[in-house]
Amino acid sequence: MIPTINSLPEGKKIFFLSDFHLGVPSHASSVERERKIIRFLDEAEKEMHALFIIGDLFDFWFEYKYVVPKGFVRILGKLASLSDKGIPIYLFKGNHDMWMFGYLEKELGAVILDDTHTLKVGTTKILVGHGDGLGPGDHFYKFLRKVFRNPLCQWAFGILPPRIGMWIAHQWSKKSRIQNMDEKFLGENEWLFQYCKEREQQEHFDYYVFGHRHLPLEMKVNEKSTYVNLGEWVNYFTYGVFDGKTFQLKKFEK
Numbered sequence: 001m002i003p004t005i006n007s008l009p010e011g012k013k014i015f016f017l018s019d020f021h022l023g024v025p026s027h028a029s030s031v032e033r034e035r036k037i038i039r040f041l042d043e044a045e046k047e048m049h050a051l052f053i054i055g056d057l058f059d060f061w062f063e064y065k066y067v068v069p070k071g072f073v074r075i076l077g078k079l080a081s082l083s084d085k086g087i088p089i090y091l092f093k094g095n096h097d098m099w100m101f102g103y104l105e106k107e108l109g110a111v112i113l114d115d116t117h118t119l120k121v122g123t124t125k126i127l128v129g130h131g132d133g134l135g136p137g138d139h140f141y142k143f144l145r146k147v148f149r150n151p152l153c154q155w156a157f158g159i160l161p162p163r164i165g166m167w168i169a170h171q172w173s174k175k176s177r178i179q180n181m182d183e184k185f186l187g188e189n190e191w192l193f194q195y196c197k198e199r200e201q202q203e204h205f206d207y208y209v210f211g212h213r214h215l216p217l218e219m220k221v222n223e224k225s226t227y228v229n230l231g232e233w234v235n236y237f238t239y240g241v242f243d244g245k246t247f248q249l250k251k252f253e254k
Contacts, residue, residue: 001111002090004120005049008244012049014121016240018130018211019232021096022072023059031074033233038078040239040252048087052119054211054230055094055130060169062099067162076108083109094212095132098148121244124206127199131210131229135191183214193219196227207247209240218249
């Protein structure tokens with residue numbers, strides 16, 4: 001679903017962002033963060049060949065048959081504008097916004113993606129995904145992930161009145177790691193790093209690019225392969241950029 005890119009046009013780059021978690025911890029702070037993201041996209045637009053948003057764009061998103069969560073008009077408008085200008089947008093489902101059923105694809109022209117996908121640019125191979133459910137351990141979440149992705153469970157939640165469904169979701173969001181700031185670097189025991197090492201034994205990738213972990217990380221899987229975690233936009237404001245040869249993890253300072 002991600003077409004191979006033989007080479008990037010001169011001066012063009014591919015941008016990777018993750019974990020905006022729009023909607024928390026408050027409406028005011030979320031709108032302020034939303035504006036900052038748009039300032040970044042405004043600046044990056046002139047160099048942007050494609051945009052990858054690697055999950056958890058929203059802290060919660062559920063598309064009912066005739067209702068979507070209110071708000072987020074600024075970011076949705078900006079993404080629609082980029083799409084209208086011919087910039088491809090690849091939007092990965094995260095563990096907070098996995099319930100995308102076609103609205104964003106239709107309105108934004110975005111390509112909605114699950115799980116991991118391969119991006120090929122020239123001779124460079126990049127494995128891209130949100131990262132939830134990968135690697136060793138975390139069995140309770142992996143069980144919950146199967147429940148949340150089950151069509152019957154999604155149907156059952158969808159028949160709840162949106163007012164009740166959204167209330168449940170916001171109560172759940174209060175336990176979110178992004179609000180509780182409980183991230184600690186685990187070194188070699190980082191579970192996504194362990195996943196990359198195992199996957200590299202099966203197939204070579206020059207870069208593994210994930211979100212979900214919330215920490216900006218660059219770790220060498222081996223001499224020819226690097227694991228990159230994109231961080232998040234609540235505390236770090238970090239992003240990845242690939243110029244056709246090198247992948248860099250950067251911070252938006254403004």
